Amino acid sequence: MESTSDIVKKIFTMRKPSYNKKETAESIEAEKTLNQNLKRSDIESTVNPSEDKKPIVLFVHGFASSKYNWLDPDLGNWGWVKDYLNDPEPKDYGWHVIPPPPFVAVDWSLSNKLEPISATEFMDQNNISWITYSQESAFGDIEDSVDELNNVINEIGKTFGKRDIVIIAHSRGGLISKRYLDKSDKTPVKKLVTFGSPFGGTFVSSFDIFQLPTKLVLNRVRTMRRLWDYGQTRKAESVSTRQMKPNSDFLTALEESGYRDDVNYVNVAGSSQHISNVYTWRWKLSSWKRDYRLARKKMLERRKLMKNGKLPIEWYHLPKDFFFHVYNWIMEPRLIFQILPKVGYPEMLQGDGAVSIRSALVDHERVKQYIIHRNHLDLTCCEEAYQIMKNEVKTI
DSSP, X not given: OOOHXXXXXXXXXXXXOOOOOOOOHHHHXXXXXXXXXXXXXXXXXXXXXXXXXXXXXXXXXXXXXXXXXXXXXXXXXXTOOBOTTSOOOOEEEEEESSOOTTOOTXXXXXXXXXXXXXXXXXXXXXXXXXXXXXXXXXXXXXXXXXXXXXXXXXXXXXXXXXXXXXXXXXXXXXXXXXXXXXXXXXXXXXXXXXXXXXXXXXXXXXXXXXXXXXXXXXXXXXXXXXXXXXXXOOOOOOOOOGGGSTTOHHHHHHHHTOOOTTSEEEEXXXXXXXXXXXXXXXXXXXXXXXXHHHHHHHHHHHHHHHHTTOOGXXXXXXXXXXXXXXXXXEEEEEEEEEEOOXXXXXXXXXXXXXXXXXXXXXXXXXXXXXXXXXXXTGGGTSHHHHHHHHHHHHTO
């Protein structure tokens, strides 16, 4: 059962970042060098300069996000990675004469929160070196983020020498990366893999009308700021989404720039608009029926556990006797409705909830395409996405 405070915690994840990475003394020193030379402190890396034949994966996050999108997906996605594909398991509250008083069968809850392994942890498991960072302007002009990406890539070359780079980008990060490739004469990037990037635009461009109040909330409301900037080191200087508006000058120029012959392009689109399910919980019908035989069996099991010195948590829910405690109170979820936005936008009806399939997939001979049944948040932290990442890195 979930209280209001539990649900609020799910929505506003405030815990500290939690992640592991595969480090060596060499990679730690190189990471330090990257940050010092770029006058930053946020860059994370597992790259060893001595492994000069290995490609480097460079993760680029999307709009209103941070490096934790790749390092700690639960935190990076504000606690909204939900198991909407599966219903919660029934909850067994033990054997009692009457329903346990603390639990009333009218509570409700969302789909279980998932805490998948991160993209960076997956890379570590597959011996793939990576770098990621938090964009200084996660809400502003894309061109500013393009210049920032260019500086990061140039410094990677100075620190690690001539190494092939595979960019893995999410949402707006894909636009940043494509624009960087269009503007660069030479680049160490050999492949760009985008997940849910709105090359054809997205309805979120309408948020631009809320630029001033949004800036104030993002910068001054501590709870909101920690959601997109846990370390409180960045500031939303501007909120600009017009570049992601369908047929914007920026997207038109991006399309007209075409595709480089020396870079391979991969687009991944999501086809699930599903965000979460909402459930009520009720007592299972069998809970109201006496079961003397099973109660006796469970009573003997309780006595055995107690005799063997087991902790109360292992036996307290079992019946004390099989005459009075003959009701096993089990709650089961009942689906009320699905949080499935349907407001008429193609992103909602034929996409991942934020970007339509048509917008995320570019029809060009140099672009490889995938469609996976996941929503916009899941695209960066699901098994299907991880397998695509691994395969595309291994085949540059």
